[in-house]
Amino acid sequence: MKPSLQLRISQQLALTPQLQQSIKLLQLSTLELNTEIERMLLENPLLERDDVDNDPESWGHTAEQTSTAGETSGNGEEAPVAEAKDSERDSYEEGQMDWSSEGGSGSGSSSSRDDDDDTDFQEFRAAQTSLRDHLDSQVALIPLSDRDRELVRFMIEALDDDGYLSQPLEELLELLPAEAEVELEELQIALAHVQNLDPPGVGARSPGECLSLQLRSRPQDPVRDLAIAICNQHLELLASRDFVRLKRLLGCGDDSLREAHQLVCSLDPRPGSRFAALDARYIVPDVVVRKYRGHWTASLNGDAVPRLRINQLYAGILQQHRGSSASLSSQLQEARWMIKNVQQRFDTILRVSQAIVDRQRQFFDYGDVAMRPLTLREIAEQLDLHESTISRVTTQKYMATPRGILELKYFFGSHVSTDSGGACSATAIRALIRQLVAAEDRKKPLSDARIAELLGQQGIVVARRTIAKYREALNIPPVSQRKMI
Numbered sequence: 001m002k003p004s005l006q007l008r009i010s011q012q013l014a015l016t017p018q019l020q021q022s023i024k025l026l027q028l029s030t031l032e033l034n035t036e037i038e039r040m041l042l043e044n045p046l047l048e049r050d051d052v053d054n055d056p057e058s059w060g061h062t063a064e065q066t067s068t069a070g071e072t073s074g075n076g077e078e079a080p081v082a083e084a085k086d087s088e089r090d091s092y093e094e095g096q097m098d099w100s101s102e103g104g105s106g107s108g109s110s111s112s113r114d115d116d117d118d119t120d121f122q123e124f125r126a127a128q129t130s131l132r133d134h135l136d137s138q139v140a141l142i143p144l145s146d147r148d149r150e151l152v153r154f155m156i157e158a159l160d161d162d163g164y165l166s167q168p169l170e171e172l173l174e175l176l177p178a179e180a181e182v183e184l185e186e187l188q189i190a191l192a193h194v195q196n197l198d199p200p201g202v203g204a205r206s207p208g209e210c211l212s213l214q215l216r217s218r219p220q221d222p223v224r225d226l227a228i229a230i231c232n233q234h235l236e237l238l239a240s241r242d243f244v245r246l247k248r249l250l251g252c253g254d255d256s257l258r259e260a261h262q263l264v265c266s267l268d269p270r271p272g273s274r275f276a277a278l279d280a281r282y283i284v285p286d287v288v289v290r291k292y293r294g295h296w297t298a299s300l301n302g303d304a305v306p307r308l309r310i311n312q313l314y315a316g317i318l319q320q321h322r323g324s325s326a327s328l329s330s331q332l333q334e335a336r337w338m339i340k341n342v343q344q345r346f347d348t349i350l351r352v353s354q355a356i357v358d359r360q361r362q363f364f365d366y367g368d369v370a371m372r373p374l375t376l377r378e379i380a381e382q383l384d385l386h387e388s389t390i391s392r393v394t395t396q397k398y399m400a401t402p403r404g405i406l407e408l409k410y411f412f413g414s415h416v417s418t419d420s421g422g423a424c425s426a427t428a429i430r431a432l433i434r435q436l437v438a439a440e441d442r443k444k445p446l447s448d449a450r451i452a453e454l455l456g457q458q459g460i461v462v463a464r465r466t467i468a469k470y471r472e473a474l475n476i477p478p479v480s481q482r483k484m485i
Contacts, residue, residue: 022341026348026389029396030284030304033345037306040338046314046328047335050307131163131202131275132156138197151182151190155203163202163272164210165191201271208235214267226252226260238264241481285400286346287353289364296364298353301400305346308339348385352393355379356411363411364401368431373423374412416462424460430470432460437476442484 015023028036040047135156139149154176160166169187176182194203200217204210211231218224229250230238237246238261247257268274284304289296310332318328356379362370376394380387394408413426433451440446446454448467455462476482 018337018341021337022344023392025341025345027392027395030286030398032396033342034306037308037338037342040334044331044335044338046311046318046331047338048309048311050309129275131159131161131272134275135159135194135197135202139193142193144193148186148190148193151186152193155187155190155194159194159203159272161272161276162270163199163204165194165203165205199268199271199274201268207269208232210269210271211235211264211267214271215263223256223259223263226250226256227263230260230264239481241483243483283398283405285398285405286349287397287399289353289357289399289401291364291402296357296361298350298357298399300346300350306342308342310335310339348389349393349397351383352379352385352390353399353408355382356399356408360411364403367403369428369435371411371413371425371427371431373414373425376412416460416466426470429455429460429462430474432458433467433470433476434474437471437482440482442482445479445482447479 025033025036041049136153139152139156142149142152144152155165155172158165158167158172169184169191173182173184173187191203195213197203200214201210202213204213208231212228215224215228215231230246234246234249237249243257247253250257252260285301286304287298288301289298291297314328315332318332356374357364359374359378360372362372376387376390379385380390383390394412397408398405399408410427416424416426416429432455436446436451436454448464448471451471452462452464452467455467471478
């Protein structure tokens with residue numbers, strides 16, 4: 001054995017730093033992109049935001065203008081990145097489209113916002129007062145000894161966010177210091193004080209006890225007593241809608257059981273949740289879809305597109321002292337890459353969005369039932385891009401449409417064959433199932449087999465197990481739980 005030199009020829013794929021940054025930015029969500037840009041702005045003095053609106057008419061572009069977007073004079077460092085036109089932004093705001101992140105469109109009118117002012121204020125006020133603060137303020141008004149008041153507050157601290165006491169009293173007793181000499185009976189009395197506080201049902205140790213406490217705070221009548229019996233002994237039967245067995249065990253009629261059922265359904269099984277802090281998360285859509293002259297067109301949302309440029313002061317100093325600072329030259333190149341890659345990211349998002357809109361035009365006209373089967377490969381072949389690129393573009397990117405804010409991946413899905421030899425998308429089948437269940441007779445709800453049979457009459461061949469899977473995905477309970485008395 002001895003050391004030697006060998007010459008080999010091989011090929012390997014090497015990603016340049018610019019290409020690596022382009023791929024990284026493409027897969028980021030809008031929030032993550034803004035975080036990355038803020039980091040770059042802090043680290044690179046040659047990169048800055050272009051917040052001055054010098055030429056509103058030059059803002060932004062639609063899908064038909066992507067070929068000319070991003071053209072700049074000189075070295076291209078002064079051009080804003082994919083900004084939206086003022087007129088488009090104004091029409092978006094003046095249209096008063098109140099898109100919700102759940103996929104449905106809200107009322108959007110200013111009058112409806114005014115009507116909801118009281119509700120919004122109450123939610124804001126409730127979010128500012130925690131459940132423990134609300135209960136403590138009531139305990140301060142109860143004539144108790146200092147020892148009893150401390151035990152009641154100890155029980156309040158043991159409640160979870162829904163207002164339940166999830167730990168047994170025996171475990172709580174072990175948490176107290178031995179020198180306090182607290183008896184189990186004292187904790188039971190403290191718990192009784194907590195259960196008498198507002199909101200009704202707080203301090204319960206089970207859903208049945210929570211509902212029973214709320215019922216006991218109501219005036220006594222036969223329906224209330226029947227509802228208490230159901231909550232204490234037969235809540236599982238009520239949840240499974242086994243009304244025949246309930247009537248036999250309780251010895252009541254249909255009318256009494258129906259009224260008791262309605263009373264139980266009107267209660268709050270999570271009384272402490274109304275005091276939980278609101279965690280509102282807003283989605284800023286990357287693309288806005290509108291119908292213009294009979295055609296659905298996608299355009300970038302100017303509020304989601306960052307406007308970047310090169311800092312001219314530093315760039316001028318660097319040009320006057322060319323070659324004097326290698327670090328500044330490197331930062332200038334990084335700033336140019338960042339501007340170009342952000343521009344390319346939104347151009348790609350817009351191209352993919354417009355291709356999706358063209359394929360799913362029927363969806364925008366008629367809704368989910370008209371959704372076509374679509375795969376990532378189809379869009380990739382149409383735009384001459386790799387399938388992995390389409391996957392990155394459609395992940396955590398959102399489109400504002402007249403039917404709500406939807407993730408781009410929403411428009412893709414599997415398909416089911418039809419009798420005519422065509423295909424029906426899974427989204428359309430789920431929409432049909434939702435329609436059939438909404439129109440069913442509550443006394444004789446449709447079984448999964450019956451839904452499959454009805455879809456088969458429309459030429460859509462779907463197995464019963466597939467119907468059950470789609471129904472569960474729609475959070476639709478089984479037929480036994482949908483049946484009314």
